[in-house]
Amino acid sequence: MKSNHKIIFSGPVGAGKTTAITSISDIPTVRTEEAASDETKDLKDTTTVALDYGAIILQDSTRIHLYGTPGQKRFDFMWEILTNGGIGLLLLIDGSDSNAIKNLKFFLSSFKNFINKTSVVVGITKQDVNKKYNLEEYQEVLNKGLPVVPIYEIDARSKKDVSLMVETLLYTLDPKISI
Amino acid sequence: MNIQHNSKLKISLNNLDDITQNTLKFFFKSNLCEKAELNINDDNANVLIIDLDRQYNKEIIPNLKKSNQFVIFLHNEMNTPLSEENTYNVTKPVQVKYLKQQLSFIAQRINDIEESNDDSGKVNTNSFAATAKHAQSKPSSQSLGLINNKSPTQNFKNNHLNMALKKSTDSSTLNQYKAHKHVGSNRDINPDNPEELKKIYHNPKKYLYHHLVQAVKLGKDNKTDVLIKTLFGSLFFDYKSQILFHSFDKAKMRYFKSSPLFIETKIVKTSLSEKAKKDYSIGQNAESLIWQSAISASKGRVPLGTSLTQTIEMTSWPNFSRLLVFRYVIQIAAAWSTHHMSLLDTASQLKIPQRYIFTLYNAMLAIESAKINNVIDNTKKINRDKKKSVFSKILSHIFNH
Numbered sequence: 001m002k003s004n005h006k007i008i009f010s011g012p013v014g015a016g017k018t019t020a021i022t023s024i025s026d027i028p029t030v031r032t033e034e035a036a037s038d039e040t041k042d043l044k045d046t047t048t049v050a051l052d053y054g055a056i057i058l059q060d061s062t063r064i065h066l067y068g069t070p071g072q073k074r075f076d077f078m079w080e081i082l083t084n085g086g087i088g089l090l091l092l093i094d095g096s097d098s099n100a101i102k103n104l105k106f107f108l109s110s111f112k113n114f115i116n117k118t119s120v121v122v123g124i125t126k127q128d129v130n131k132k133y134n135l136e137e138y139q140e141v142l143n144k145g146l147p148v149v150p151i152y153e154i155d156a157r158s159k160k161d162v163s164l165m166v167e168t169l170l171y172t173l174d175p176k177i178s179i
Numbered sequence: 180m181n182i183q184h185n186s187k188l189k190i191s192l193n194n195l196d197d198i199t200q201n202t203l204k205f206f207f208k209s210n211l212c213e214k215a216e217l218n219i220n221d222d223n224a225n226v227l228i229i230d231l232d233r234q235y236n237k238e239i240i241p242n243l244k245k246s247n248q249f250v251i252f253l254h255n256e257m258n259t260p261l262s263e264e265n266t267y268n269v270t271k272p273v274q275v276k277y278l279k280q281q282l283s284f285i286a287q288r289i290n291d292i293e294e295s296n297d298d299s300g301k302v303n304t305n306s307f308a309a310t311a312k313h314a315q316s317k318p319s320s321q322s323l324g325l326i327n328n329k330s331p332t333q334n335f336k337n338n339h340l341n342m343a344l345k346k347s348t349d350s351s352t353l354n355q356y357k358a359h360k361h362v363g364s365n366r367d368i369n370p371d372n373p374e375e376l377k378k379i380y381h382n383p384k385k386y387l388y389h390h391l392v393q394a395v396k397l398g399k400d401n402k403t404d405v406l407i408k409t410l411f412g413s414l415f416f417d418y419k420s421q422i423l424f425h426s427f428d429k430a431k432m433r434y435f436k437s438s439p440l441f442i443e444t445k446i447v448k449t450s451l452s453e454k455a456k457k458d459y460s461i462g463q464n465a466e467s468l469i470w471q472s473a474i475s476a477s478k479g480r481v482p483l484g485t486s487l488t489q490t491i492e493m494t495s496w497p498n499f500s501r502l503l504v505f506r507y508v509i510q511i512a513a514a515w516s517t518h519h520m521s522l523l524d525t526a527s528q529l530k531i532p533q534r535y536i537f538t539l540y541n542a543m544l545a546i547e548s549a550k551i552n553n554v555i556d557n558t559k560k561i562n563r564d565k566k567k568s569v570f571s572k573i574l575s576h577i578f579n580h
Binding site: 005024026056058059060062064129135136139146147148149150151152153154157158160161163164166167168170171172173174175176177178179 | 194222245493494495496498499500501509510511512513514515516517518519528529530561569570571572573574575576577578580
């Protein structure tokens with residue numbers, strides 16, 4: 001039986017989790033979106049209410065599952081379930097949100113146990129649209145000795161950028177990977 | 180040959196102000212509704228219309244568009260238009276005839292590309308292009324994936340991931356690596372041999388990047404603009420935008436970055452008039468230019484006096500998504516981000532030629548994301564992850580696709 005592995009995408013509403021999964025998925029992304037009703041409504045018309053699912057399918061048919069968590073904090077009970085057995089976390093933060101630093105701290109704290117067991121790469125999206133903080137300000141939140149957390153300004157629509165995040169995640173887990 | 184008529188140009192309006200957006204909506208509705216389809220922030224559009232005056236960092240703009248997309252920049256006369264490939268400019272206030280003209284050029288180009296790339300016997304004749312068949316189009320130097328329905332992301336060509344993998348590397352790219360474009364051609368040295376040791380050191384003061392670093396530091400410390408006077412002309416650091424401006428063309432700049440010519444360089448605080456600033460027509464994000472210059476100067480070498488055996492302290496992770504990246508960069512940075520290792524130890528543990536490690540260290544030192552720590556601590560070895568097999572497969576997969 002083929003073993004399965006999963007990479008978790010998380011972050012607040014509107015950070016680009018669904019888009020990022022779509023960028024690198026080899027299958028059409030399964031989205032569980034509903035019309036937004038709460039405070040999310042101010043940010044976008046629909047939002048992920050259960051999870052997003054995509055997959056990278058390797059040559060030997062092994063599936064690397066790509067799971068996107070719902071962004072709303074009230075769904076945090078699902079986060080632990082989704083991360084169980086995950087390879088690592090790709091955390092996306094909406095850089096145009098004035099709460100971006102606060103959100104980064106919140107999600108790092110929420111996934112602390114998972115991150116400690118695995119690894120995390122942070123992607124700041126929409127920096128080109130309406131940048132609220134410089135990358136250095138995000139780095140100040142992260143920098144507390146080793147490990148140094150990778151953080152990039154990314155475009156969630158760009159396969160190149162999302163692939164870079166995956167590459168970085170894997171190398172931080174094992175810098176000796178040879179291909 | 181199967182010819183499809185009347186395919187519409189897909190236009191996307193990106194982050195425009197309400198007035199401009201509504202004006203353009205009216206324009207398209209009244210003039211071009213049969214020839215163009217207008218949407219807001221449409222990822223799959225052929226053409227993006229972007230307001231260059233709306234807080235866009237010019238370094239980021241090329242990343243807004245996908246490889247098969249065209250861009251029309253709206254800009255005021257004071258703002259320098261961009262001359263990237265597949266970009267067109269329209270001066271504000273927007274005049275319908277000029278916008279229409281640029282759209283005609285683009286439609287014609289798409290049509291030309293479709294015809295030249297048609298390998299399926301199917302030609303999409305764009306109705307907009309048909310009206311512009313006499314329009315003079317810019318020469319195309321890039322094959323776009325518009326006719327074969329490839330997703331834009333399948334067309335990215337300059338991805339370092341692609342370049343990093345031998346299997347997927349075509350001969351020209353492989354030759355590029357063989358030429359050691361970024362890291363030089365130094366062989367691994369024996370640090371106990373003084374003659375070999377000499378080869379891996381350079382004097383930063385002779386290189387452009389060192390002076391750029393000093394200028395940016397002076398600007399940041401004093402919250403002021405800075406002028407860098409060299410024998411070949413001046414560069415200007417704009418403190419507020421963190422952009423280094425100059426007027427050197429690409430060839431000159433490439434030469435300056437790698438040549439040890441900057442021995443009589445002066446760095447002074449300045450407050451140039453708006454008129455004087457116009458002499459510096461080319462701007463680049465300061466960190467990005469310093470990074471590139473440090474790589475070009477290094478070519479597999481480190482600054483004089485750098486310890487090869489003391490451990491490296493990585494202080495922040497470079498923003499590799501917006502910097503020039505060469506082979507092994509992510510792997511080396513990942514090792515430094517998780518382990519205390521020296522330069523020599525990194526090379527031996529990762530089994531990577533020293534020149535790659537030295538070049539990356541030089542660039543990271545220049546942007547202050549790494550430095551030598553004074554503690555000798557080579558005891559920590561990298562342990563392999565038990566999932567290494569699947570990790571290799573995932574990497575191979577993303578490099579190949």
